[in-house]
Amino acid sequence: MDQKTSLITLTDVAEAAGVGESTVSRVLRNHGSFSEKTRMRVMEAVERLGYVPNRIAGALASTGTPLVAILVPSLSNIVFADLMSGITRTLEARQRQAVFAVTDYDPEKEEALVAAVLAWRPAAVMLVGLEHSEGTRRMLRASGCRIVELLDIDGEPLDIAVGFSHRAAGRETAARLVAAGRSKIAYVGHDLERDTRSAKRFSGFLEGLAAAGLTLAAREICDAPSSVGAGKAGLAALLARHADLDAVYFSNDDMALGGYFHCLAVGLSVPGDLSLIGFNALDICRHTPQPIASVLTPRIETGQRAAELFLNDAPAQTLDLGFTLIPGGTL
Template sequence: MDKTDSRSRKRHRGQGRVTLADVAKAAGVAPITVSRALNSPDRVSPKVRARVEEAVEALGYVPNLIAGGLAAAGTKVIPVIVPSLSILTFIEVIHAIGQRLESAGYQMLLASTDWDLDREADLVDTVLGYSPSGVILTGLRHRPRVVSRLKGWGRPVVEIMEYGESVIDMNVGVDGDSLGRAMATHLMARGYRRIAFVGSNLDRDYRGRQRMQGHQSALEQAGFDASWVLEYAEPASYAVGAQALKEVMAMSPRPDALHCSNDILAAGALLEANRQGVAVPGEVAIGGYLGLSIAEHLTPRLTTLAVPRAEMGTQAAELLLARLAGGDPERPRRDIGFTLVEGDST
């Protein structure tokens, strides 16, 4: 990127929407050529199309899908982009966000990435075209064009679920490494030594992989074998947890404790242990993560790491609303924390 491009990006950051005319100037073509390159790319030469695409990327241009003053002012819509709309983890956060936004006169627009960062990038392009007042999205890992566009967009952005140093704007979440370490440390303190981590969909659920890495680091630092891992490609379900328990009980030697990457897997393993007559925690201990309500209704009660998901959603909405009101929110980066809820399964 040359100095002119850098100055253009700085000029537009926080000062409203980059226009089609801005793109045309940066690309050295007429506005109508930019329009053709974006809407009918076969009507322009590859060389011109490449120049336009380079200018679009450099400036963070998002096409206006809403005309006139409404687009300039921003609509009363807040897109919330999450990996899944079927997992209770996200449903509770979404519900809290929606309640707080609606109380302030805003409407939530939901979108699901299906754990796909490329799909997230496409969704961001789409929702920004409708001129929302702000955006809430999941995690701190995004495609570079998502980061560059949202940083130069000039409206509030909140990243949720994961807490970290490198953020687009504002952040409310929890540290995955700390979560993994906490459960592993608890199990070691209870006397377990062959502790297996059970995870699912970890190739796409990188926050689950962060918890696994924290788990392994804690074991290694204590001098224990951290290689006990059961990893499944499919999303978390009771069936996957049950399968993990079956596989563990067939091992020789076998783990004496299971650290499941969420309560769904842990519940499936515990229910399967009950079906097989396997004593929990006598023969195998089981720990989870999330603090789902099912944990306290299982027999034995499940030990889990509880994250205040509704509070996370509320705080994310409040950060965004504070910025929309022209304020500078206190603590724009917030670690929401977690609690070890010790049941009878460990």
């Protein structure tokens, strides 16, 4: 039969160790006066009882919580895994604890999650992107904690923004395709309404084409999250309508990898018949038979630098970490 467990409290530890609760608190915080013998008695009781200190309650009663809330659009995209890796390594070195939530690119869900995490009074809230609902922005402004917006600097941040310009990346991509002699250039992308950063890249890409006196030859937008399958199907549908294209820009590397697989399947020469370029420079795209041209983004560094700015109580600012276009073997 299952037996319900009972919560072990500070009082239980104090009774087991034969000391007062304030003494247990001093030992656990390693602050104040107590003998080594007392410390050993308290820690033996903690270990025997399996006591876990209530850090949230302790922080609220003193100088602030060690929690940092991080909201990301997805856990299936390695971009955000890299970002969180950079954040957590830096936070853990300073005894800060990260808690995560996933928004699924949904502004309403993001708003609900922001309300939930703010109830825990985190020291900081980190979010991907600069676009939020008015309700989210209102709560964040009134929260009293540091706000760090990540992977985008195309806009006005609430506090600290760390990342790069998606519009500039789009313009640079267009310029590279034009410099490679391509003129019948198309786009294959995913949901631009929900993924605002992809929409900014696409806008910058159109600006880059216009600067060269060109217009977009065609586009194929899938009404779904980005994926290898969506990229493959998207390029197939695009080429069925426009067989004379000489280059395709994909919203990210997942989509570009699918497009590359389609070219392999139907015998299209890359880049002879068709140039392909993606975004993010994922590791898998560096190891295809022809490395896929892409834009290398500073995901881990963004997480590290963002965490450092928060931990060092830096003033409000925008930090541009830039990007690097990698020609690969498909441009």
